[in-house]
Amino acid sequence: MVLACIDRLLLSSRSATARSWSQPRFAYRSIGCISLFWMLFSIHSLFGTTIFSRLGYTQCYIQPGSYTLFVALYSIIINYLLPPTLMAIFGLLTIANIRQTQRRIHPRTRSGYLHRKDRHLLRMLLFQVLVNIICAIPGGGYQTLTTLSLRANEVGDVGAKHIADALRHNTTLITLDITCSHIGAVGAKHLALGLRHNSVITTLDLGANRIGDAGVQHLGDGLRHNTTVTALDLRNSQIGDVGAQHVADLLQHNTTLCILNLSYNQIGDVGAQHLANGLRYNTTLITLDLGMNQVGDVVVQNLADGLRHITTLTTLDLGMNEVGNVGKQHFVDALRYNTATANTLDIEMNEVGDGGAPPFADGLRYNTVIIILSASVPCLNLHFFI
Template structure:
């Protein structure tokens, strides 16, 4: 591995490295993140990739290769048969750059991971990448987060997923696909049999469309991770997701962080957790759940035997809610991680949790920052958690 990130090597340095890659037969990983590499530097590196037979990973994030540099790298990919991971995050490649890379993906048979976040890619770029996914049979991970993809781009990607049989992970966080775009992905999930992770956080998805995604889970048998945080999801979608969790037997991670499901939505999810036997991670932090919603989830923990991680941070949970959770911890034997930071648990709530930890040996991570808990009490709780961690390692 050669790691020379954050070194301002520029195009001249990239030229030397490109020349070296044409001859080198041992280097596997090259990190060139944040090095002021522009179009000409990308061309030299692409020329090297066209001849190199050993490099499998190159990180060019946070440079300035733009669309013209992406074209050079795309040309290199058409001739390279060993590179499997390419990171071009934050390079301002735009729609044209995405088009060039999409064209390369039609022919390339080696690349498995492509990162293109923060690149000003819009619907046109998404269309070209979607077209490529219809033909590509090797790419398994595509990151398009923090771009400018809207409903039309989502339509192209969604339709591609109905035909693609290789992609397992798709990240579209922080775009603007909206309700219409979410419906396209819901349709895709009904037909796709390879995708295991999809992240659609911060995409202006409201309850009406999120319901379609939830309903798709009743038909999909491969998805293991669904992330929908920071959209406009409320208790209605929580109910649909709960209904899906009663039927679905593959989903292991569900993130609804920073939504507004409230105590009613928490009740729906809690009811599902009594029956679901596959979900291991649930993130409902920052959801206005309060003590009432916490009681529902705590009651579910008495019966659930698969959940290992639950995030309840920033939910206005007070001492009463902490008591409900403490009672559950005395009986639950599978939960290992409980996130409760930024609540209002206070000294009394902390004592409830501390007493429960005296009898529970499974919890190995308990986050209680910003809860107005005295240092002495916090130290005692941390020691009990560390005791559990030591026992777990034995």
């Protein structure tokens, strides 16, 4: 379209030299040169794009950071602002040429290079420029939005419904943060319906809302059909044992979730037992945060036993729970046999006494992957680096 505008400008010029450039051979050369230029100018995407592949599912995405800002500005300026701006400039110059020509040539004169068909083509082209400007500029902001943060706003269930409707059609948003936004079970249901039809979002932060057990059930149903969400934050979301069961069901069926934060909830031994059972059938989870819940020694045994079989979990946070020396011993036994997981195990601020240090060290003696082990209370603070 920009080249067509340039061609119309040359054709309407009073200069014979400028009009001579409005020929097919120059058009073909211009198209070739412009195509080669933009291919070379866009080569940066080969180095700034990451390919994520897991269990047969492959997705290309841009890592958050400075390159994300560059791509956003690049897309807005090059794809949406520059073309209509150039088209508008060349269109206005073409109109100026036509008016100058009309002043010099009698309106009834039919001779000359500017025929009636050319005037019609010019009008059509100018109309296309106007339509392109109206339609392209708003689309630039929509198409390049990759991260949306509505943290600490009064979104509520009604707002969540509108967000869910947008998720059905959006093709670029990869991170959505609606932490502390007064969203309840009804809003979670709306979001779950939106996630069923969304195929790009990878990070969803719903922490500090009033989602509850019923809301988690809706989210679990929605994420069963979602194949892109890799990080889910549900900290401080009023989730109890029933909600933990729904999360466990999700872990058994979801094949993409890698990071799950369930800290600062009301998950007790019953709920943790459900999670332990769900983890046995999960093959993708890498990080699980259960800090500041009500997990005790009884269920810790099942979680520790799961470390022997889970081949992906690398970080388990049980900080500020009710884990004592008995639960600690279960982890010691698991560490003896774990050779492929548990890069980080955090049981900070539990009830492990000074006697816990030698058994932990003995367990680490047989473990080849542990990086950091934190088991700190006021009387015990241990960090092992191997």
